[in-house]
Every structure is written in structure tokens, then in C-alpha cells.
Amino acid sequence: MNMLLAIVANIVLVVSALGFGSLVHRLFLRSFSQLDRLALTLLAGLGLLGTILFCVGQVWFSRSAILLVLLSGVLLAFGSLASAGQECWSALGRVHLPVFPAAIIFSVLLVTAVGGLALPTGDLSTNDTIAYHYLGPKVWLREGVIRPVPDEVLTYFPVVVETQYAALMSVGGKRAPGFFAVVSLASVLLIAASLAIRLGLDPSGAWWAAALIAAMPAVYRGAYGGMLDALFAGFVLAAARMAFDAEQPGHYALFGIFCGISMGTKYTGIIAWALLIFCSFLFSVWVCRRQLTTILKSLGISCAVAIAIASPFYLRNWIFYDCPIYPPSPFLLHFFTSKNMLPAVMQGLLENMGRSGQGMGGGFVDFLLLPFNLTYHTANYIGGAGGIGLVPWALGPFGLIARRRDAFTKGMLLFAVLQVAAWFVTAQVSRYVIHIYVIGAIFGVLGWQYTARSVSRNARVLSAVVIAISILYGMFMISSDRVEDVHAALSSSFEAKRSFQETPHLASFDYINSEPSVRKVLILNKGIAAYFIDKPYIKPFGRWGEQTLPGATDVPKVMAQLASLHVTHILDVKSEDGSFQLPEHPSGLTLVFEQGDQRVYRVD
Secondary structure, eight states, rough: OHHHHHHHHHHHHHHHHHHHGGGGGSSOOOTTTTTHHHHHHHHHHHHHHHHHHHHTTOOOOOEEEEEEEEHHHHHHHHHHHHHHHHHHHHHTOOOOOOOOHHHHHHHHHHHHHHTTTOOOOOOOTTTTTTIIHHHHHHHHHHHHHHOOOOOOOOOGGHHHHHOOOOOOHHHTTTTTHHHHHHHHHHHHHHHHHHHHHHOOOOOHHHHHHHHHHHHHHHHTTEEEEEOHHHHHHHHHHHHHHHTTTTSHHHHHHHHHHHHHHHTTTTHHHHHHHHHHHHHHHHIIIISSSHHHHHHHHHHHHHHHHHHHHHHHHHHHHHHHHSSSSSSSSSSSTTSSTTTTTTHHHHHHHHOOOOOOOOTTTHHHHHHHHHHHHHHHOGGSSEEEEEEEOOOHHHHHHHHHHHHHTTTHHHHHHHHHHHHHHHHHHHOOOOOHHHHHHHEEEEHHHHHHHHHHHHHHHHHHHHHHHHHHHHHHHHHHHHHHHHHHHHHHHHOOHHHHHHHHSSSSSSHHHHHHHHHHOOEEEEOOOTTTTGGOSSSSSEEOTTTTSSSSSOOOOOOHHHHHHHHHHHOOOEEEEOOSSSOOOOOOOTTTTEEEEEEEEEEEEEEE
């Protein structure tokens, strides 16, 4: 029943997103195909839905509020997509379905769907999803308002996707956000197929491009387990799709909408927005030969719309925390103050960024070696299990040769090069350039088709072998990575065993969640994953050094404020040095649960 509810919640959310996405139909190019319209409608709808939920959630974020927003989108969908649905069904009836790429895509989506129904496990040190992607939504639902979680500084980030996780949790339970991976991956594949056809592939080639992308582990890792990087890539690709095709003010407005949604999803969307505006300007001047005043007016529309769409996330931080980008970078501290940001927290974040974003070096030679290193050493870029396969590096150059005279290709290539350069000098994390991997896969299939037409039989065979190796490698890595998730979704006993093994302190969480007398918990250890606690809690110390209680810089000072905290229980676990935070038999407390390295006390 819980799994069925999770699936239904995702279906409702997708229909609602399609409804909100229908609001941008008037901004489409007349030349758009049904595939283009579907891909852009879904992505625009997901972005707008997340933004609307965020705005409503600033004052009211109950289940009633969420259902009101979702049902509004559903009504829009039924009202505006009925005729479009009939056209899509008739178009689908004429589509030739290539067996092999369709089977690959179906297999990956099936694994994603089943594995996504498993309960999340992990801890703060190994799972960003547990640390903040799911933590924020869970706390928002409990508090009835969207605010950053004081003990996790990363919940101050833009949250277009996380607000939808909250909606799914509210309607479909804990499993629903995991199943959202199907929606995320499908959205990326749709925009990839649309982009592939625009870049010159035939429908069969677009299917193969989508299959390669679905079976690319570095792309896939950003789509499941609560990660939002793949969906972010979809938003950026949609913006790029519009950037180099826009002609009228409405087209530029839609370009701005996708840029704004990207900025509302991740801070790296700001870089993508700036690069796309720059590339669109150069493209309009040198390729399209448009008048400068027309270009500036059009891009002004895009910038105004992008800022308007993204502004709720940044204004919230600016109003409440004195800086629109929070936590702020050292550069921004020259212009903004940083309310409640301890120097130790800033230092910890910078050190983590330095460790995770160093890649394989930052020199000029390292930049030139990126195609080779990203192909054969993807794991060095903190991208999760697996890489990008052989196709982008082996066949992509042939695709560039094949489309060297195409104006749209030149624009996409310029953006890709500048995006990689920006990524190289900021944070070399593989998940941050999933949209570049998608573009590389499309050019790889273009190169495959080019070699099949233009060169020797041996080259054609070798190209097919490269495609086969990449897909088989990707399928192996993905299935290996998801096998336990699938097993857990299909076996409740294995899921329980897995949760116990992979989630530290699970016994204490179970006690706290099931014990009626527990109303509010004080968590003394910064390494405890508060996501697994269903009751209200106070966590004085966060994993980055956050301090949430005024004047409480250590445990004794926290305990001195115990009477004013109004907690009923205290969770204490052993620290890395093997000691508990509280002494044996602390006064005013009664030990009510103990198992190994974990203790729960009742406040007398």
C-alpha cells in the first residue's frame, strides 16, 4: 500500500506539473514538434510547480496547502492538455520504435522505478540526500512553513526540487521522493531526444542518444536517490534549447524562465545563466547578424524573467539572512554581511569544496586532458560509481565534423566549452556537468551516423563496438549500483536488515519514533542523521560546526539551558573518541533505552 501511494503521488505531481507547464505554451516556437512541446512543458511545469510551492510555503506549508497547489495544476492540465494529448497519441501511433534502444531505456527506467521504492538509508558522511535534500522537506512539513534547518547550513540552498520532495512526502510517504527518480530521468531523456533531433539526428538516432544517456552512470547517478543534478541538467538544456532558437520576445521570455528555474535549483545555475546570455549574444551578433538594439532588448527580457523566477529563493535569504547567496562565498562577504554564519562553518565548507572539487588538477595541461580524464578517470571527479563511457570522446569529434556548418551546433558547442571551463576553475564535481555529458552523447551518436555513411566498413564496425561497449559498461555499473535497492523494494525482510546495517543508531530512531511519551528530542551529537527522527527535535551542533542555541558552544552549556528547551528526551551516542557526551547517571535524567553505542534519556 505504501508503495502504491508513492507511485500515485508521483503521477499526481507529474500531471500537476504538466498543467503548470501548459502556461508557457504560447511562448513556444511554431516549428516545435510534439516531442519538443512535451519535453519543455514537463520541465517548465516541474520548475514552476517547485517555485509556487516554495512561495506558498513561506507562509503556509500544510498538506492542505500542498494539495491545493497540486490540484490547481491538475485542473490546468485537464483544461489545456486534452487536445494536446490526442495529438500526442496520434503522433505516437506513427512512431517507429527501435527495439534495442527502447529496450535499454525501458530497462533502466524499470530498475529506477523499482529501486526508487526502497526506503532511504545512510548517514551524514556518505549521503547528501539524508543530510539535507530530504531533511529540509521533512522539517518543513512538521513545522508547517519552509525555512532553512538551523543545524544544516546546506538547507539554505535554492530548493525548486526539494519543495516537490516535500509534496511527495506529504501525499505519498517516505518512499515517494525516491520514485521521483523516474520523473527526473525521463525529463532528461525527453529534452535530450528533443535536442538530438534539433542537432541533426533522425528519430532512430535520437532513440540511441537517449539510450546512451540512460545507460551513462555519471548521468544516472545524478538522477536517483534524491539527487537533483540530472533534473538541473534538464533545466539547463531546455534553456540552451531556447537560447539559440529564440527569435521573438516570447521565445526569449521562455529562455529566461528556464534560466530562472535553473538558478532556483542550484547556485551553479547562476553560472549557466551568465554563460547562456553571453553565448546567445555572440550567436545573435556573429551568426544571426541581428541588430544590436534588438539583441539587447531580447536578452533584457530574458534576464528580467530569469531574475523574477529565481528571486523568491534569493530574496528569502537576503531578507532573513542578509545575503542572497547563503552560505556566502568569501567574495560576497565584501558586499554583504553574513548573519549567524560562524567562521568555522565557512572554513569547513571551503575545505570541503576544495577537497571535492579538485579533480585531477587545475593547470592548463589538466584542462586539455579533460576529455581523456573524464572518460577514463571519472571517479576522480567525485561523480559516484561509473563514468561516461567511450562514445563522447571516441565519436563526438566526428559528430562535430558532421555538423560543423550548422549554426545551432556552433552555439551549443560554444556554451559547452565555456561551461566546462567555468566548471574546471570552480568545482570539478562530475555531477555538476551532466548537461555536458548529455551533449557529448548526442554528438557521439552524430559521429556514429557520420562514420556509418562516410568511411570504411572497419570504421563502421569499430564505431558500433564503441557504442556496444559503452552501453554494456553502463548497464553493468547501474545494475550493480542498484541491485540492493531493487532487492530491498521487493523484500521487506532484506529492507529491514539493510536499514539496520546501513543506518547508524537505527534502534534509537525506532524507539523515539514509536514511543508515545517522546514529544521533543535533544540531539547532542553533530553526526546524527536527524532525517530519521519523526518527532520535533533540537540539534545544538551541526556537521559543519553550526551552533543553533545562543551561547551554547558545548554540551555543558546546552544542558544548562535544558529547562528552557522543553524537550522530553535526549539522544546521546558515542563520539569518534568512544565516549558519550553525557556522564554516567546524569542528574535529572532517566535512561530509558540503551543499545551498544546509543542511549536515550527521559528528562525528569
